[in-house]
Amino acid sequence: MSEHNHIPLHSLKVSCSSCSLRELCLPVGLNREEMSQLDTVIRQSRRLKRGEYLFHSGESFKSLFAVRTGFFKTCVASQDGREQVTGFQMSGELMGLDGISTGNHSCDAIALEDSEVCELPFGRMETLSRDIPSLQHHFYRLMSREIVRDQNVMLLLGNMKAEERIAAFLLNLSQRLSTRGFAANDFILRMSREEIGSFLGLKLETVSRTLSKFQQQGWIAVDHKHIQLVKVDDLKNLISGCSHANGH
């Protein structure tokens, strides 16, 4: 936590050492002292291997986690084994907001590839956010954004057909990847067909068939987990009308 002093504020974005969190999740507009206060709170990052749980449903909630690198899914499970994936998280995105409510996590968070997260002890963030208004505001906005995202998923699950869901899903991924500087139209899926299906309320066979269909129509190219979007406009046409439906 040293170099801040030598670096102009506006470039902190790219030069913070400990954690990419601040670039991606936290508000600009903090002064140096506030930044260093934040530094004392954010714990060093934790590494997880593919398949590892970041937290389990029911576990006591202590911290939020921000993805530094890698890819996660969050899911709620019913007693009889059915599971609903409630979201996929990539770098800069936050997990654990559901735990604040009861003090226990209400979902599982699982790494879909080797990943790294920043831990944000919530109690200390809460305290700190009292002293730093813009931080408090930012947290309210983050939680609200999650609510909006969830509402859009409801719209997707409640109103859209399989093809529309898949198209919305691909376009949403594409948009989030390009925000992070990755190619928008050429990417690797980090999740299985079954996990996509669980998120979208479809069976894995339907996901597979729909991807094949899109490929036959020349809209996308599918090579297992490697996806290329060829005709983005056609995909967008499919969901125009049911729009709003882009989470995150």
Next chain:
Amino acid sequence: MSEHNHIPLHSLKVSCSSCSLRELCLPVGLNREEMSQLDTVIRQSRRLKRGEYLFHSGESFKSLFAVRTGFFKTCVASQDGREQVTGFQMSGELMGLDGISTGNHSCDAIALEDSEVCELPFGRMETLSRDIPSLQHHFYRLMSREIVRDQNVMLLLGNMKAEERIAAFLLNLSQRLSTRGFAANDFILRMSREEIGSFLGLKLETVSRTLSKFQQQGWIAVDHKHIQLVKVDDLKNLISGCSHANGH
């Protein structure tokens, strides 16, 4: 805003004059001064007639609203007219949290019967919550609870069959009504079959048929909007396994 001085703290619950909000939504544990600070922020309530919009999607976000009396739905609409009801709100429940994210409401809120709400100007609540830690904490918890509720709706929409959805819906309503001191097994639906369907991702005909089916089985009695739950355990059996699925 007068009688607080004469009334012991623990009974504020029942005796606040201006607004039932504090009883239902806000944390206990405020002292008298904090309570009176809150009083200066909470605006007098607003009355709405059935069918009236409390706010529209896209409208600038200024305030949260808590239902005092009556019943609301919130919904997001797609361009082509499809609408997804994202929730039904009854007394004590909050609307508008989605607006914090962008500064604009992302859904419509519509009164399903003549209703009364408290307005909570968000900017002032935010400021106040800096000075009153328990208020800040309470807001975080409220927002988190909304996230958990939405996740459970996703589970419902993504995994459950029509009968399970309807059963979960009825049981959820029942539970929330009984929390408020109303009969748990005998109530009037405030929403149409179509609105139920929109919330549950079903068509109105399916809602109607499923209610008829439950009635034939002797599990419930249906007289238009008047519903009686006769065999609650059978309804619960239907959704055991997919449980978790009770919002709010």
Next chain:
DNA sequence: ACTCAGTATTGATAAGGGTCAACCTTTACC
């Protein structure tokens, strides 16, 4: 390089729920 388990594709068939339509009931409004 081989194997086994997990993952994906594709086809055939079935079921659940959507769609269309007719009819009935209630509510709201003139």
Next chain:
DNA sequence: GGTAAAGGTTGACCCTTATCAATACTGAGT
């Protein structure tokens, strides 16, 4: 109080997606 509009029920039929099944591919680990 009568009439129109909205809401609700029920039936027949069809479409989308789930289910079941066979096969193929991939990749991690030996």
